[in-house]
Amino acid sequence: MKKLTIIGASGHGKVVADIASLNGYEEIEFLDDDRSISLCGLYPVVGTCMKASEIENDIFIAIGNANHRKKLFRMNRDKYLPILxxxxxxxxxxxxxxxxxxxxxxxxxxxxxxxxxxxxxxxxxxxxxxxxxxxxxxxxxxxxxxxxxxxxxxxxxxxxxxxxxxxxxxxxxxxxxxxxxxxxxxxxxxxxxxxxxxxxELQKLRGGGILLDSFIYKVLTLYRQFHTAA
Known part of the structure; x- marks a missing residue:
């Protein structure tokens, strides 16, 4: 039986779990440092991130923050980290x-x-x-x-x-x-x-005011120029 432990019980983690199930993982669980979370989507949260060192399952790091994701990768180098x-x-x-x-x-x-x-x-x-x-x-x-x-x-x-x-x-x-x-x-x-x-750079160009998308900014400028000329 293919087993996967996902680190990060978040919305992103739910999507990862769904893809994992479609990749043949039959048993899926989560780890998360927020002890108030007991369930992520359809799957249980069984402990904190540090518990990964005790687990023999495949591990997937479902953390959105790149720096945190990198740190957790380094902590779990000895685990199998699948491509989903x-x-x-x-x-x-x-x-x-x-x-x-x-x-x-x-x-x-x-x-x-x-x-x-x-x-x-x-x-x-x-x-x-x-x-x-x-x-x-x-x-x-x-x-x-x-x-x-x-x-x-x-x-x-x-x-x-x-x-x-x-x-x-x-x-x-x-x-x-x-x-x-x-x-x-x-x-x-x-x-x-x-x-x-x-x-x-945009803040300097626009005096530090509200940042408009530059395309919209150009359209508004042309609109004003047209109506001024008219």
Missing amino acids: VHPDAVVAKDAKIGAGTVIMAGAVLNPGIKTGEGCIINTCASVDHDSSIGNYVHVAVGAHLCGTVTVGDETWIGAGSIVSNNVSICGGCTIGAGAVVIKDIKEKGTHIGVPARMMN
């Missing part, structure tokens, strides 16, 4: 997927791609040909990496964002939801908007 792929994901035959990575429903990983360990390729996200993503990267729901993209360790690619082809993003970045990255990002931080810019 939803049956409705499309993964190329030559794709190289790192240990402890989850690939969710509707995701597409095309030929020549590589992922590091502990990655999250979320629902309906895509990583196109010859792209390389580092360790503990999260490609969030509906985000798309075009061909030959490189993403450094512990970067979060936000929901619905797009990274243009041949672009490199350094480690430790957060790409905001809906952002469009069209050139290399060499400085870690939070990058938002269309095209994506460092948040501090």
Whole structure:
């Protein structure tokens, strides 16, 4: 019987558990440091994260925070950390997927791609040909990496964002939801908007006020110019 212990009794953990059951795991349990949680979805929470050292089951780290995920990976190096792929994901035959990575429903990983360990390729996200993503990267729901993209360790690619082809993003970045990255990002931080810019840079450009998506900002500017001229 295939047995899996999932570290992290969260919403993300529920999705991981569902995928694990579809991958043939018949017995699933959770560990979490919040002692008030006794159940995660359909499955019991049987102890804290430290209990993993006592367990002989396969281990999966279902923690959203990249730094915490990395620490737990290092603590459980001696365990088998499976790759979990939803049956409705499309993964190329030559794709190289790192240990402890989850690939969710509707995701597409095309030929020549590589992922590091502990990655999250979320629902309906895509990583196109010859792209390389580092360790503990999260490609969030509906985000798309075009061909030959490189993403450094512990970067979060936000929901619905797009990274243009041949672009490199350094480690430790957060790409905001809906952002469009069209050139290399060499400085870690939070990058938002269309095209994506460092948040501090946008604050300077707009006087530190409310941050509007740059596309909307441009449309509003043109609208005002048109009506002023009229």
